[in-house]
Amino acid sequence: MRIVTYNVFSLRARLVPPRTLKSFLDSLESDIICLQETKLTRQELTAEIAVADGYESFFSCTRTVSKGRVRYSGVATFCRTPTAVPVAADEGFTGLLHTNRTGEIEGGKARVGCYEEVLNMENMSRQDLLQLDWEGRCLVTDHGSFVLFNLYGPSVGPDNEERYEFKLRFYRALQNRWEGLLKNGRRVIAVGDFNISPFPIDSCHSDSNPDFDKSSIRQWFRSQLRANGGPFVDVFREIHPIREGAYTFWNQMSGSEEFNYGTRLDLIIAAGGCFHQVRSEESNSLLKAEESHHFGTCEVEDCDILLEFKRFKADSVPRRGGEKTQKLDGSDHVPVYVQLRPQPPLEQHDVPPLAARFMPEIRGRQQSIASFLQKRSCSLIMDIEAQKETKPRLSLPTATCVRKNPPKVTKFLKSQNSKQKSLHSFFMLPTTKGKENTEAANAFKLAFQDSDSETLLKPSLEQSQTFVINSPHDGGLALPEFDEGSIDASSSHMSRISRNDALPSSDSQETNAEPTDSSNTSSLKQDCTCESQNHVPEAVETVETAETNEKLSAKIEWQRIQKTMMNRVPMCSGHNEPCATYVMKKPGPNHGRKFHCCARAQGPSSNPEAKCKYFKWQNKYK
Structure with a gap:
């Protein structure tokens, strides 16, 4: 069985005609495809972007309307039929999105279960836990031999303490859900964009950041690994422990893909015991899997990064002379896959009701007055445009006087x-x-x-x-x-x-x-x-x-x-080329000020072809 995780940076943007959803999924050549940052609301789900022949799909969309959280996150899991269809599925990891009016979680066997550990957390009310699932950042599917978590971890801007605390609460609550499943003997695989780079080898910015190892988020992730007493294995580092430059994300604004100056944020971790039994050489008796055997090592054949999905190719136009790189097709992330050994087959079962093809939006029924008015306004606009097209053209009249x-x-x-x-x-x-x-x-x-x-x-x-x-x-x-x-x-x-x-x-x-x-x-x-x-x-x-x-x-x-404008743009000291002009967006005394810096793509400081350190404010004052 092959599982792939891919931050698509808007699913709609990846489905530009003539590419269809099925052709996009087939290009990943996997049994289970986990997508993050779909940027879709539930009202925007249609059959063209949610349902594909040969796959069962599951979606989690954002429910919050706070600033910056609409059409921002969202995850989707596509499972190939009939080999990888789950027996149960949850939206979110707390289970609270499936509660009825009495507060009980509905669904029965269609739910994954083991919610007690997360629901009984100290200093966390049910409302606090519910807010963690409102942003559409998690899907849980039960595939019999393992439980799969499709995650899109929260990102934190500079000096945003409130968001940083939200990220800590998110992962600590997620840890409790994992512990509840592992206590019940389940095996767990968590994949997705964690927005965490675990080790200095996984980030190009680690050398310039003296507090890299002091990050609370990074310390939490390391505590979950077996090397530090945790239950999980970082599958990629288990197979490629010393590979450098193994990045999955590059800043699209700085063009850092040109010099492979990025970060490894898309991770695959696994926990639980393996399936095979070991025969003791001394007693010739059968022993169950011991601590030396682990699901993340014994049941994994391969794990690697699909660099063929990288946007920057050898024939891409580099940044030179103050001109930006041409717009590259694709996401700013690349997929990561894990190849598992053959898993025990599942008995015949029904598709979980959380599947997208059962959603009223996909089946064509109206959900709300807002969606009804939105569709009606679109139809009115189409009628007006049609009338304009059918209106006959008038020619110039004959001049008789x-x-x-x-x-x-x-x-x-x-x-x-x-x-x-x-x-x-x-x-x-x-x-x-x-x-x-x-x-x-x-x-x-x-x-x-x-x-x-x-x-x-x-x-x-x-x-x-x-x-x-x-x-x-x-x-x-x-x-x-x-x-x-x-x-x-x-x-x-x-x-x-x-x-x-x-x-x-x-x-x-x-x-x-x-x-x-x-x-x-x-x-x-x-x-x-x-x-x-x-x-x-x-x-x-x-x-x-x-x-x-x-x-x-x-x-x-x-x-x-043009000549006058070019004379006003300074030349960078490293390459003697016209600089690029930017606007400071970070809150503070310099917010809104323009500045000039080298226009080349960002890369290692040891590379003379990369961006130099030239910087100059455009004006002395704001």
């Missing part, structure tokens, strides 16, 4: 004047000459050219349209007359006009167009039905030249801004 400055169009043009035209125009001083005319022309041009749609609304020869440009002394831009429905369509459905129908730029823009003769303009006004196709090539050339000049000017201006 030219009217100067229609009121609706003028209002539309004025609403566009406040928009930023381009990066170049943003840095230019405003001009007053011909301001009204240029703003109207630019706004009309901008309204039709800023759309992202690929559909070009282009009048045909049978449905052509005449545009008239007045001289600077006239009232501005002459446009065809629109009805109110067309005006509304122009603001929401109009894509950009084809270059064959584009307007020439006004005199305030940098173009090569010559001023329009007023006599020619007046003659055009008299003949409303004259076709404008004869003047299209000149207009196209003028507009293309203007746009080319604008893009070139904007590019030069943007390069100047």
